Amino acid sequence: MPEGDTVWRSCRRLDEALHGQLLTRCELRVPSLATTDLTGVTVREVASRGKHQLFRFDNGYTLHTHFRMEGTWRIFERGRRWSGGQEFQIRAVLATARHDAVGYRLPVVELLPTAEEDSVVGHLGPDLLGPDWDLAEAVRRVSAQPERSIGEALLDQRNLAGIGTLYRAELLFLQGLHPRTPVGSVGNVRRVLQRGQQLLYANRWRTEQSTTGDLRPGRSRYVFERPGQPCRRCGTPVLTEEFGPRGQERRSYWCPRCQPTVP
Numbered sequence: 001m002p003e004g005d006t007v008w009r010s011c012r013r014l015d016e017a018l019h020g021q022l023l024t025r026c027e028l029r030v031p032s033l034a035t036t037d038l039t040g041v042t043v044r045e046v047a048s049r050g051k052h053q054l055f056r057f058d059n060g061y062t063l064h065t066h067f068r069m070e071g072t073w074r075i076f077e078r079g080r081r082w083s084g085g086q087e088f089q090i091r092a093v094l095a096t097a098r099h100d101a102v103g104y105r106l107p108v109v110e111l112l113p114t115a116e117e118d119s120v121v122g123h124l125g126p127d128l129l130g131p132d133w134d135l136a137e138a139v140r141r142v143s144a145q146p147e148r149s150i151g152e153a154l155l156d157q158r159n160l161a162g163i164g165t166l167y168r169a170e171l172l173f174l175q176g177l178h179p180r181t182p183v184g185s186v187g188n189v190r191r192v193l194q195r196g197q198q199l200l201y202a203n204r205w206r207t208e209q210s211t212t213g214d215l216r217p218g219r220s221r222y223v224f225e226r227p228g229q230p231c232r233r234c235g236t237p238v239l240t241e242e243f244g245p246r247g248q249e250r251r252s253y254w255c256p257r258c259q260p261t262v263p
Contacts, residue, residue, distance in 0.1 A: 001068055001069050001165075002051065004127070005203045008204055014055075015045055018043040023095065027093040028109060033109065048129070050130075050161025065092065069107075072103070072104050075102075084102060124161040126138045139189050149182060154172075163196055163200075168252070169224040173258065182262065226253065227253060238253055
């Protein structure tokens with residue numbers, strides 16, 4: 001699933017293409033919206049909220065989409081051939097006089113009154129890249145369950161919105177914390193979350209995220225997706241496992257020497 005910075009960047013580019021523009025074509029290719037046509041409506045803005053995309057229109061409605069694992073929005077100059085998947089994978093088309101925005105493989109496509117956006121994103125915690133970022137509130141939410149592992153707490157979008165498995169792995173490595181460390185045993189939760197926000201902010205315009213400061217291929221990450229490879233600090237083989245609530249297990253990566261388990 002894309003990290004919060006990827007979604008932020010996608011929404012910024014969509015906003016640059018669609019902001020203030022009149023829709024000349026609209027297709028929402030999901031059964032519940034098959035007869036809905038927003039042609040003639042003006043796009044007020046496209047905004048991200050954590051990993052959610054919100055297309056706000058001047059008729060008082062919002063199109064809510066989510067990438068989950070395979071979805072993407074692609075932008076094309078009007079008249080250019082579309083690419084990004086097969087025709088049957090297209091779930092949404094929003095076109096203006098200058099651009100076509102095409103949503104491929106979107107598992108979530110729904111239309112709702114803008115005033116009711118909280119029904120789909122109101123449960124989210126502070127957005128690490130949003131105007132509502134509130135470090136103190138994020139710390140409060142994470143710390144409310146001291147027995148929970150820091151690895152699970154960071155992925156819970158109700159605590160803070162935007163961190164996925166990549167940033168979880170890299171952030172905990174940088175902080176020297178094992179993913180299963182109870183939140184109550186983390187010495188400085190505030191510093192962990194603050195650093196997480198800094199990582200996403202630094203990468204918000206990059207296609208390939210880097211947490212090492214090195215943008216060369218194969219050098220951009222410390223432990224994420226490097227199982228069995230030597231730790232970049234100490235040379236110990238990186239370990240991996242899946243853990244989390246039943247049905248919501250997510251893969252984790254860590255160095256057993258740099259990130260020892262809590263006794």
